[in-house]
Amino acid sequence: MVDEVVEACARAAKQAAPSLAAATDEAIDAALAGMAERLRANADKLLDVNNGDVYVALEEGMSSGLIDRLRITPERLTAMADALLLLAGVPQEPRETPVRDLPDGLRLVERRRPVGVIGANYEARPNVTVDIASQLIKSRNAGVLRTGSAALQSAKALVRLVIAPALTDAGIDPAVIQLVPSPEREAAAALVRFPDLVPLVILRGSGESTRELGLEAAKHGVRTLAHADGGGVLYIDGAADLDKAIGLVASSLDRLGVCNRLNLLLIDSSIYGEVLPKIQETLSELGIKLSMPPHEHPIGYEWALDPANEATVTISPVDDAVQAAQVANEKTSGLAAGIVTEDKAVADAFMDAYTGTGVFWNATTRLLDGFKLLAVPETGINIDKVPGPRGPVTYTDLCLRQYAVVPA
Structure with missing residues (x-):
């Protein structure tokens, strides 16, 4: 049943993805600015929902460090909005870069293309819902987001009140950002089992569970950008x-x-x-x-x-x-x-x-x-010891390189 829910989200995101891929730079940045505006306009509602998540977590004995991650304060909400405006103001990377001239009147160019649909599994930090969604939108990738059950109501409110309406107003299909509604942990494993729908999944969080998800993804041919350990x-x-x-x-x-x-x-x-x-x-x-x-x-x-x-x-x-x-x-x-x-x-x-x-x-x-190093939000920090995006991963890393040979 959980697999079916995640698959439905992935199919919806893939169907909507062309709307984002074809969007103009102006539409992309308008969507991000609209998200910032709606964060501020809906601050009371968002804080109210988040307080409910925090209350339940405290009742269930969540540690103080995890409560700190879960909580949205007015100051953090303001910082989220500021980050969105900053990202909206960052010029888009060129979609096409000349490489060199070839014989016979030809020219080689390098093109940036979106992945299509990118998944993200992350811990109970509501702000990450906005961080990752904004990076996906800026990079023109649709997304399937799955967060921990403790933050699920806050994440739903952020999608409903902030992300979806901002996309709609910018002329982009709001279905490009999907949030898995199921609180079950199995949803995380399901997210890495659909290589034809979600070929890349960002794994945020620390510890053994993230490493296990990476292994599960490898079994199914899904690539991951994982952040399993810190310190x-x-x-x-x-x-x-x-x-x-x-x-x-x-x-x-x-x-x-x-x-x-x-x-x-x-x-x-x-x-x-x-x-x-x-x-x-x-x-x-x-x-x-x-x-x-x-x-x-x-x-x-x-x-x-x-x-x-x-x-x-x-x-x-x-x-x-x-x-x-x-x-x-x-x-x-x-x-x-x-x-x-x-x-x-x-x-x-x-x-x-x-x-x-x-x-x-x-x-x-x-x-x-x-945000502190590169002045843009991140999708996570990658500590892999192989070539590829390393350190804070931002929207500039969420693309595919395509070589095109065209008439000079």
């Missing part, structure tokens, strides 16, 4: 400005339920004894516990996924910057790592040795975010 690393070098380091530790923990928060803190062994009391004092003021060596868990254990211990950071001494980078490479997901130092040569050594998605010098890993 930011910060290394404090012996040549660090300690006040700056303490400030970065604190700013890296402003939200505990997000993937790019501080998870593993590494400190140069030459200053470990000096810095540790200051770190302990700072984290105690923030209500954060330290997991001290010797550790009874993997050193890269992601605390954001542990509802009972979200307010925890792992700490460990290391010999130098290169060893810190090696620990981050080998023991963590490879999402993001930063170094605090005033020595450029040491910073360069760390950044050259670290192979992960984002590397930061005297900056917080919380910056690894589409």
